[in-house]
Amino acid sequence: MTNHWSDLQNTDCALIMGGNPAENHPISFRWLTKAKEKGGKIVSVDPRFTRTSSKADVYASLRSGTDIAFMGGMINYALEKNMIHKEYVAEYTNASYLVKEDYEFNDGLFSGYDKAARKYDKTKWAFETDEEGNPVKDKTLSHPRSVFQLLKKHYSRYDVDSVIAVTGTPKEDYLKVCEEFCSTGKPGKSGTIMYAMGTTQHTVGTQNVRAFGIIQLLLGNMGLPGGGINAMRGESNVQGSTDFGLLYHLLTGYVGTPTAIPEHATLDGYNKKETPAGGYWSNKPKFLVSLLKAWYGPNATKDNEFGYHFLPKGNKNYSHINLFNAMYKGELEGAFLFGTNPVVGGPNAGKEKEALSNLKWMVAVDLWETETSAFWQEEAGSDPSKIDTEVFLLPAASSYEKEGSVSNSSRWMQYRWKAIDPKGESLADLEIIHMMVKHLKALYKNESSPAAKQFNAVDWNYGGGDHPDIDLVAREINGYDLTTGQLLKTFGDLKDDGTTSSGNWIYCGFYPEEGMNRSKNRDNKDTGGGNFLNWAYAWPANRRILYNRASADPSGKPWSKDKAVIWWDGIQQKWVGNDIPDFKPTVAPADPGGTAPFIMINGGLGGLFAPTLNDGPFPEHYEPFESPVKNAFSSQEINPAIAIIEGEFNLKGDSKKYPIVGTTYRVSEHWQSGSMTRNQEWLSELAGHMYIEMSEELAKEKGIKNKDQIIVSSARGEIKAYAMVTKRFKPHMMKGKMVHQVGMPWHFGYKGYATGDTANRLTPHIGDANTTIPEYKAFLCDIRRAD
């Protein structure tokens, strides 16, 4: 989230799309309700009329997987009706940049496409630069190769009628949505976009979010209170675990993992390749070296490139789908699972379960026996005698049986104190990880093999006992000035010469001095604007609204009094206001870069045109991997840049056999794979049955009555569930063709109090072109009565 939960109350219009916060992030509605009371509007766009829709002022339906068409139409609408925030666009975005002539777009393909590799050569989308490497601009925005004109041209194809023929949205509803949300383009108004996995879990997931970014930049909604793009995260610390690099492609603080490419062979090489000339990321080497100092301690020296070589370097995409593909092919021997249940939560879950039996050993750390740790049981449909996997199931303590911090969607790092001793013999994960390392360290102690060398280099000092001293861990994350041994006060002090350490640069400063872990801050006095600066700690630097420089006009004055966050104080010669400036506080508007609010980006301007993504600089509509219709916008049916795994591991269904669009979602009472909630009686009684929601029209066509047992099938498998026939699903009319859609919760499995078939047995093993996030939200299926 660029903004934060209580800031939602400041919005004039919340466009909720690809998320259902009333059901999945209910407390957000505390703030949205307050916004409504102040006259704010809620717009809900969803294939299904959800509880969020029921609280919305405007609702529009769309077929799953057509978000870019929907948003493209809105971009076109805003441009055509001139509802954009002109000055903001001209000053704060790259609308004025000229793009090189190499850039082209034809019939769904951008220039530079390599069909065999399903990859683009992104250099074909570069900006024109002058001799000094600075981009060439046309502030009038009229140059035909200016980003603005290219954008206009690209989305002129997304006229209302073309759009609704793809999305299936009733025209009247579509226009209402565009009108309502684009009205936030006026200075003094702010609109927010709230989304969740309904946006990202598509083969075009990243571009879906990009489309949000474009409209928010056009309407001047970034950096404003009640504005921004707000990803509602589904897990209590999925923000933190991402910040801390639990992904194959990221180290901590979003520093990319070095890979086995020649440029990354040395630290210098890596820095050269990965460090941009401008923007805050130009400091990347400081972050990386400080991280290496935190990880390898005294073993990270200038002579050994601060231990850079110890970092593992992969040479491929190791993401979830590929991980399970490797496991399926028998390439993996062992796996550690920390509170995760892919047999329910993974895509094409039947295959993921099969893959597990190829492991030699598996360590599962969990509060419960899950469908995953029990994959070998008869109950799971397995033959235990044929499965040789050794399973180590370690009981973990729950969140309040230990202490530590978590970072919520708003990037607020909040502390959880320990309320009670861990249940039974269960232990905090912190201790489990610590003890595993200690045991491994003991085994490697006297060895000097390359494998031993790497592991022995890891600096691991968190106190003497079995339970590590969490305070030492917290300090290590914050980082030290190694010359004085003092805690660092800000990431601005980080160095690339090995004299500072920091486990995660974006958190540097949360523990600025002895006894001052700011995640423990509990002063809830509103420091202005609902930003609560003394409650917890928000990375980076305790900023609550990202890009807040954009809330003021180029001269440093707020666009409007109501929406003031920070402003330039000419007397004090610095930025002041309700929030920590997301800007160098002493850079005056008239100074160089004084009007470039997006400080992380080289050039500081918002990217309407983004030449960095794998599947194009502008979002373009492609149909999902499995779709009931042909792509109406081009002859490219699916995202040309997605990687496709052929064969048994990822069977594809066709629309003749499987004519119905299927999607998955969550319910309020269950959480993710349900292992946390289906093992609780009160939640299990509230949502105790697996069901499939469908329209009355579809039910009639199939002879299905409400509460009937039905079977849903896809190319991957079939599941049984109750039919929930509802008015809240309506078939979509697409150029005279009726397309049905069904939806189902994906929380169920056979363990716990509330049991049911697993929806992910139906979903495909196909991922987004940039993130490889699986396309859970749009697949093809068919339904029939179970009897």
Add this chain to the structure above:
Amino acid sequence: MAEYIKYVDVTKCDGCRACMVACKNWNDLPAEPEEFQGSVQSHAKVTANTWNVLSFIEHEDSKGNLDYLFRHSSCFHCSEAACVKVCPENAMHYTDFGTVNVDSDKCVGCGYCVQNCPFDVVQLATYKDKNGKEYKKAQKCTMCVDRLEEGMQPACVTTCHTDAMEFGTKEEMLKKAEKRLSEIKDKYPNAMIYNPEGVGGTHTIYVLAEKPSVYGLPEKPKVPTSAVVWKDYAQPIGKMMLGATSMALVGAFVSNKLFNKEGKGHEEEGGGSHE
């Protein structure tokens, strides 16, 4: 003491059901899973161990617009409560807050309250004693009277994130309801305040977006006539009759003794040798 009521603005509710579990959590009530209801609703209605149920209603208004309505349903705490009226043991009673509660020590589990509640709220819970013997007690929402006594609000109200529920003095809450009603009349022309007269007003009042029947509520609930006939007429008359008959017999006995000593006043006809 001032009267307190729970005010439920269903138009603010987003159906999260925190109220349902907050209630179970505070009152330590067991789970009682039910069959699939055909909607996301968990229980058909409130029960002895599920004191509030969130109902989910798909409703199409006269213009054909779809609305998804939610209602937190629990005990209404009637001012003239049928359950209190029919309770033979005075177990059902009014508290100082004006709410209606069951005194479990007094309740004998007869179920009269169950049958007479105009809102179908009160139910019997079955318990087992140490010896495994089953016994029953009427159970329902207590408005968290134990919390009220400590100055805290009911658990369901405290947890409600949209402030769809509030607890306060009757006067203040009614004022809020009136204000809210005027705000939503445009969007919901059928909106109304539900505080039925037939039971003397309630201590859980609603602002409803639609007519009560849409929410499965009686349009004009009242204390059942039968309960009035029974408790206000039949039973007192019955008791009087029992008294009168007894008195008559006592009178007869006494007068027999007085007027009929030694067989006098008795006709000797008929061959009976009456004393």
Add this chain to the structure above:
Amino acid sequence: MVEINLNRRQFLKLSGATAATLAIVELGFNEKEVHAKTKELKIAKATVTPTICAFCGVGCGILVHTKNDTVVYTEGDPDSPVNEGTLCSKGTTIRQVYTSEKRLTKPLYRAPGSKKWEEKSWDWMYETIAKRTKETRDRTFVEKENGMFVNKTEAIASLGGAALDNEETYLLAKMMRGLGVVYLEHQARI
């Protein structure tokens, strides 16, 4: 232990004498007052600890009431500016994460081909896991590829961690990278 400010708790505005007595009993933390009652308020004398909800990413504050070695009640933290004392159904029920009878309380081991779990000691588990890890890792370790250091094993994966504390994710990432694990993923991807 953290100090909690309970002043923001909403109290009824009771009139007259009742108000005076009730006002003292804030939340039942005043033991004397509570003991005067025949039926003790369930959270009286309980220890209250603030935590953050373990479910979605909103990050609501929760108060955990513990008494007699169990959790007797969980409710929204009225001090938290995120949720101001309110919660959804999951947050409210978090008590049962502790009280559920389905919680694992002992390390369990499943041998190859076995139909059942066996209880094992933590020490045995740590030792065996370390042995397996080392064995696989040493056998599959790649130090160099095309002349450059890659220091990795592609035979071990680590999955999950979105429910862990920051400090734990930090140690987990450090441990896995330290072992050369490249198949390192968690729920942000799924």
Add this chain to the structure above:
Amino acid sequence: MKKREVAAMSKTQYSGVKVKRFSKGFVIAHAVNAISFFALYITALPMYTEWFDWLYPVLGGPEGARLLHRIFAIAFIMPTFIWLIMDPKGFFRWGKELVTWKKRDLQFFTEFVKELFGFKFKHVKQTFFNAGEKINSIIQILTAILIIGSGFPMWFPDLFPKAVVQWAYVAHNVGFGLAIAVVVGHIYLSVIHKNSRPGYTGVITGEVPAEWAKDHYTEWYEEEVKKGNFPDLDKDKKKKKGA
């Protein structure tokens, strides 16, 4: 008759001649009816009024009381069938008499009130059942229907519409109120009132003093005499004329 020599059972100076008034079926039915009625009364009493809450512990708590009430409720339904099966003739005569009303029945009441309060009265010729007993029977039948009929919905509320259950409470209450009034009178007359006491003995043994029977149920007695079942008391006391 066989039992002519049976000693007088009360202070009443009867000749000692006994006649068979009640069949075994009736005696059993009556006993079951009486016992179950009182049992029902007692088991319901603590619910009817708090004065009798002390009965709960005696009855095994509310659950015990409820169980007993239900057991006796079934017993309470039985007498009709017992009588019908064991003595169909008597049963049908009863039924017939209940619907046969003559002038003498009305006269009975004026005399009955006098008798009740110990004033001078004369016996009005009555058949097997006198008008008072017929009224008693009729009210008891009606109240039994009310009580039993309403008892079912109270017992099995789930099987009936709510309104039926609600009105059943009223009916049970009204039925019970009426029944207890009548029963109290009935008992008074049979147990306490001196003139009816032979009837009380009779309803247990089946036999009553011949003279008493003749006085109270002249018409019936005379019929039985005609049939040759009963001794003709007038023959024995020729000086006296039958009333």
